Amino acid sequence: MTGLDRLSYRSRWLRVAPERKFLLWLTLMVLAFVLPPLGQGIELALTAGLTCWLLRISLLRWCRWMALPFGFLLIGVATILFSVSRDPHALLAAVPVGHYWLGIAASGMTTAVETFWRSLAALAATLWLVLNLPFPQLIALLKRARVPRLLTEQILLTWRFIFILLDEALAIHRAQTLRFGYRSLPNGYRSLAMLVGLLFTRVLIRYQQMTTVLDVKLYQGDFHL
Incomplete structure (x- = not known):
């Protein structure tokens, strides 16, 4: 078993029914999509704290696990944040690139911030589920769901x-x-x-x-x- 799989057997909620864990994860995912950025940041902090407490790990270790998807997330957010336009006045800040202007638009910044916090909250919730749901419980959950x-x-x-x-x-x-x-x-x-x-x-x-x-x-x- 990998380190993550071993940790799932050390969780304080190992004996909790997998249906309850799935429902909590589903609730966290819904909140990650409907809350504003501030609420998503609070959810992220609470999910991180809950994960560290259940698995008896440090916050630094949790951050290392989140580092890999965080890198991909930054690349995706950067593509949303920066825009190309012929009119520099349509951008909050811009630099000339040939006949075009590369910069940040107000709408792009708003979308990037919302995407960033929504994705982080959803990633934290999914990581929580993976770390607290051993694979045998996942199989049992799939069987009960008539998959x-x-x-x-x-x-x-x-x-x-x-x-x-x-x-x-x-x-x-x-x-x-x-x-x-x-x-x-x-x-x-x-x-x-x-x-x-x-x-x-x-x-x-x-x-x-x-x-x-x-x-x-x-x-x-x-x-x-």
């Missing part, structure tokens, strides 16, 4: 192969590191290319092994869920 069995099995297999992929990648990376494969930048790029090539080969081998095991156990097309 088609085929879709549930696909989710289960995808979840399983995520760990296979990570396990193989870490094993290859460890072997390359012991052989000084990342000692310099050129060697690092070469080792990374080899890692990608070997990774898919190893995953296919693991898939074939799993298929063989299922055939030996007289697999009939249905997993026990």
Whole structure:
């Protein structure tokens, strides 16, 4: 299991019914979309505090988890914030770029601020759900929601192969590191290319092994869920 998956089993709300967790997440998502930016900021702070308390982690660790989606969010917000216009007076601040002006419009700033806080609040709520809902509870929740069995099995297999992929990648990376494969930048790029090539080969081998095991156990097309 990954670190995030292990943390979900340490949550103070581990024994809480998954339906209640899902309803709380749904409430947080609705609030993230209907509240004004100030309310979304308050929701973000409350969700962060609740997550840290339930998982017994520091706020700094939570911020590190949010750093990756935060980077993508900043790029998206920047594309909303800046506009291109022929009329510099339509922009609050602008710089000339050829025959056009690149700057910030009032409407773009308003939309960017709303998008920023709405996305952060929704991301925090989704991270809370992921960290407090172990995968077996997710499967149970899908079954009670009458999700088609085929879709549930696909989710289960995808979840399983995520760990296979990570396990193989870490094993290859460890072997390359012991052989000084990342000692310099050129060697690092070469080792990374080899890692990608070997990774898919190893995953296919693991898939074939799993298929063989299922055939030996007289697999009939249905997993026990």
